[in-house]
Amino acid sequence: MQAKTLYEKLFESHIVREDAGTYLIYIDRHLVHEVTSPQAFEGLRINHRPVWRNKSILAVPDHNVPTTDRSLGISDPISKIQVEMLDENCRHFGLTQFPMNDNRQGIVHVIGPEQGSTLPGMTIVCGDSHTSTHGAFGALAMGIGTSEVEHVLATQCLILKKFKTMEVRVEGKLNKGITAKDIALALIGKIGTAGGTGYAIEFTGESIRSLSMEGRMTLCNMAIEAGARAGMVAVDDVTISYVENRPFSPKGEAFEKAKAYWKTLHSDKDAKFDKVVMLNGSEILPQVTWGTSPEMVVSIEGMTPDPKNENDPSKRKSIEDALTYMGLEPNFPINQIQIDKIFIGSCTNSRIEDLREAANILKGKKIAQNIKLALVVAGSGLVKLQAEKEGLDQIFIEAGFEWREPGCSMCLAMNADRLNPGERCASTSNRNFEGRQGQGGRTHLVSPSMAAAAGIHGHFVDIRSLN
Amino acid sequence: MNPFITHTGIVAPLDRANVDTDAIIPKQFLKSIKKTGFGPHLFDDWRYLDHGEPGMDLTQRKKNSEFVLNQTPYEKASILIARENFGCGSSREHAPWAIEDYGFRAILAPSFADIFYNNCFKNGLLPIVLPNETIDFLFKSIYANKGYVLTIDLENQFVVMPSNEKISFQVDAFRKHCLIHGLDDIGLTMQHSKSIKAFEQDYYQKNSWLL
Numbered sequence: 001m002q003a004k005t006l007y008e009k010l011f012e013s014h015i016v017r018e019d020a021g022t023y024l025i026y027i028d029r030h031l032v033h034e035v036t037s038p039q040a041f042e043g044l045r046i047n048h049r050p051v052w053r054n055k056s057i058l059a060v061p062d063h064n065v066p067t068t069d070r071s072l073g074i075s076d077p078i079s080k081i082q083v084e085m086l087d088e089n090c091r092h093f094g095l096t097q098f099p100m101n102d103n104r105q106g107i108v109h110v111i112g113p114e115q116g117s118t119l120p121g122m123t124i125v126c127g128d129s130h131t132s133t134h135g136a137f138g139a140l141a142m143g144i145g146t147s148e149v150e151h152v153l154a155t156q157c158l159i160l161k162k163f164k165t166m167e168v169r170v171e172g173k174l175n176k177g178i179t180a181k182d183i184a185l186a187l188i189g190k191i192g193t194a195g196g197t198g199y200a201i202e203f204t205g206e207s208i209r210s211l212s213m214e215g216r217m218t219l220c221n222m223a224i225e226a227g228a229r230a231g232m233v234a235v236d237d238v239t240i241s242y243v244e245n246r247p248f249s250p251k252g253e254a255f256e257k258a259k260a261y262w263k264t265l266h267s268d269k270d271a272k273f274d275k276v277v278m279l280n281g282s283e284i285l286p287q288v289t290w291g292t293s294p295e296m297v298v299s300i301e302g303m304t305p306d307p308k309n310e311n312d313p314s315k316r317k318s319i320e321d322a323l324t325y326m327g328l329e330p331n332f333p334i335n336q337i338q339i340d341k342i343f344i345g346s347c348t349n350s351r352i353e354d355l356r357e358a359a360n361i362l363k364g365k366k367i368a369q370n371i372k373l374a375l376v377v378a379g380s381g382l383v384k385l386q387a388e389k390e391g392l393d394q395i396f397i398e399a400g401f402e403w404r405e406p407g408c409s410m411c412l413a414m415n416a417d418r419l420n421p422g423e424r425c426a427s428t429s430n431r432n433f434e435g436r437q438g439q440g441g442r443t444h445l446v447s448p449s450m451a452a453a454a455g456i457h458g459h460f461v462d463i464r465s466l467n
Numbered sequence: 468m469n470p471f472i473t474h475t476g477i478v479a480p481l482d483r484a485n486v487d488t489d490a491i492i493p494k495q496f497l498k499s500i501k502k503t504g505f506g507p508h509l510f511d512d513w514r515y516l517d518h519g520e521p522g523m524d525l526t527q528r529k530k531n532s533e534f535v536l537n538q539t540p541y542e543k544a545s546i547l548i549a550r551e552n553f554g555c556g557s558s559r560e561h562a563p564w565a566i567e568d569y570g571f572r573a574i575l576a577p578s579f580a581d582i583f584y585n586n587c588f589k590n591g592l593l594p595i596v597l598p599n600e601t602i603d604f605l606f607k608s609i610y611a612n613k614g615y616v617l618t619i620d621l622e623n624q625f626v627v628m629p630s631n632e633k634i635s636f637q638v639d640a641f642r643k644h645c646l647i648h649g650l651d652d653i654g655l656t657m658q659h660s661k662s663i664k665a666f667e668q669d670y671y672q673k674n675s676w677l678l
Contacts, residue, residue, distance in 0.1 A: 016659070016662050016663055016666045019641070020641070022639075024662070026663070026666055026667070026670065035497050036558065036560070038500035039501065042500070042502075047653075049653070052663075063497075078521055079498055081498075081500065085500050121674070127558060127560075129556065129557050143558040143582055144558060144582070145558055145559075145560035145585065145586035145589065146586075147560060148585070148589070150653060151653050151656065154657070155653060155656045155657060155660070155663065156663060157656055157663060159641075159656065193552055194551060194555070194580070197552070197578060197579075197581055198581065227552070229581045229582060250676035254675065254676040257675065258676040261674070293485045293487075295485075314482075314484060314550055317482075318483075321483075412494050413494060414494045414495070414498070431487075433489045433490065433556060434489075435489060435493060436489050439493070439512055
């Protein structure tokens with residue numbers, strides 16, 4: 001039999017039909033949130049179409065929800081309508097939803113895996129680009145638009161072309177304090193934000209195998225920032241033990257049967273990828289973005305670039321524009337950049353391990369005087385409870401952080417959490433686009449421990465230099 | 468969906484790479500539960516000098532005269548040209564909704580982000596990938612001739628320049644078919660519901676833990 005990549009195995013096991021290279025692909029899991037679904041449900045109602053498979057859906061409000069006291073409800077009337085619309089659509093179509101006040105509520109890409117709703121071998125979609133997160137489980141997971149949300153609701157299928165395949169092999173032992181976030185940013189720095197366009201990425205190698213499921217989720221989450229709609233990691237014992245005993249995961253005999261299949265979910269030894277990118281894990285340093293695209297990234301030892309050194313006029317202009325927007329001079333050392341706000345959260349870095357990592361740096365310390373606001377927003381109600389059980393909330397609060405309710409929060413600032421014009425943030429989120437965290441706001445993407453360390457010192461520091 | 472057969476219009480030059488969907492339609496406008504009405508807020512942070520919120524009186528807002536769509540004759544443009552990786556970032560379909568609602572029918576760029584590219588076709592908007600040098604040549608032509616007009620012929624897959632010279636482009640046959648006929652692909656897939664049911668029967672037998 002021909003050797004296959006993991007992507008090919010996942011794709012081929014879900015083909016309903018093919019017509020000249022256009023495939024109808026069956027979808028196992030459909031995650032739904034309030035922002036990209038109302039128009040899709042409206043489309044179903046207008047055309048009198050039912051939902052094909054109610055059981056495949058898990059819905060949760062996350063983008064618009066307040067992270068402050070929820071007993072007060074949502075103060076923004078338009079956000080409120082959108083969240084209530086999701087409640088109404090889930091009632092009307094009979095769908096499972098964790099509403100805002102359920103303690104299982106959280107960011108859609110945190111709760112899927114947490115609930116065992118994300119399983120190896122699945123095809124998973126959501127009207128959200130960071131759906132690539134779920135590929136960490138050896139699943140084919142990708143973000144879709146609202147028209148496709150409606151298409152999947154109505155038909156349980158997605159019309160797809162085959163992606164090309166890219167292996168990102170990261171060999172070597174990661175240095176102390178280096179996280180999946182640093183690997184992701186280093187990769188994007190190397191291949192660019194369009195480097196993965198048209199590809200499904202599989203992350204392989206020693207450095208990847210050594211990552212926890214949380215780390216693998218962070219990495220696959222950022223695949224979209226490299227342009228790849230899907231990122232994935234092969235199934236191993238780490239995957240299987242994470243999945244076992246989750247509320248929606250199979251139990252007993254069914255679990256054993258599933259496990260036998262899941263163990264086949266890896267690329268065959270002689271499988272050919274269309275492209276291979278190699279990184280040396282032992283050479284990756286803590287990463288900090290300096291500009292307005294995730295590819296504008298250097299290590300903590302680096303400096304902002306000098307546009308004079310760029311010959312391509314279009315690229316030179318991009319660098320100039322980004323430096324102007326970010327309020328930074330060329331050749332400015334990264335470790336001297338002063339910070340106004342800290343955000344620890346988002347579907348990239350809001351899981352229990354991320355919070356432990358940040359708390360470990362903050363223990364017994366206080367944030368610097370120049371930090372106006374430091375937020376920790378757990379990825380889900382259950383992550384928040386777990387952190388409280390471990391006393392992490394007290395470490396954050398004593399350090400001067402605000403301990404908030406779960407949601408997307410200041411990653412995209414659709415709720416009240418945002419940067420004011422000119423404010424500079426060390427953020428564990430995924431996008432440093434202009435205005436992403438609030439109009440005129442300046443975002444530097446980093447790992448949770450780098451964000452925590454920047455909080456203590458008031459500027460970026462090399463976490464390797466801390467005790 | 469509006470069918471797309473041929474289209475002639477003024478080309479607006481948006482001379483930037485990595486134009487992300489947050490820039491195309493900022494987050495505060497995603498709170499709408501409708502598919503329409505996003506056009507006035509297309510590129511809101513770039514188009515206006517003040518901060519925009521849904522429901523604002525647009526006539527009271529200060530426009531940024533340096534932004535291309537606020538300059539004559541580009542406010543009437545119906546074709547957009549930009550640099551590589553157009554539409555990157557968030558999967559929000561509000562981005563093509565806003566572009567289409569503003570009055571654009573086609574976008575030319577050296578490359579597009581996958582999800583955005585896909586979303587365009589669902590909304591009667593044609594994204595055209597052209598080589599870097601061609602895009603560069605078109606930018607120069609636009610700067611040299613204000614009000615530069617192109618014709619796009621989807622049937623024959625040509626971009627026609629004012630000189631009548633033609634630039635051919637590639638487009639997937641299925642997507643082209645749907646766009647030319649303005650077809651709703653849910654309806655098309657529903658025609659295969661028997662195949663989907665047959666697939667499910669076999670699939671859940673093999674993967675019984677998913678039931």
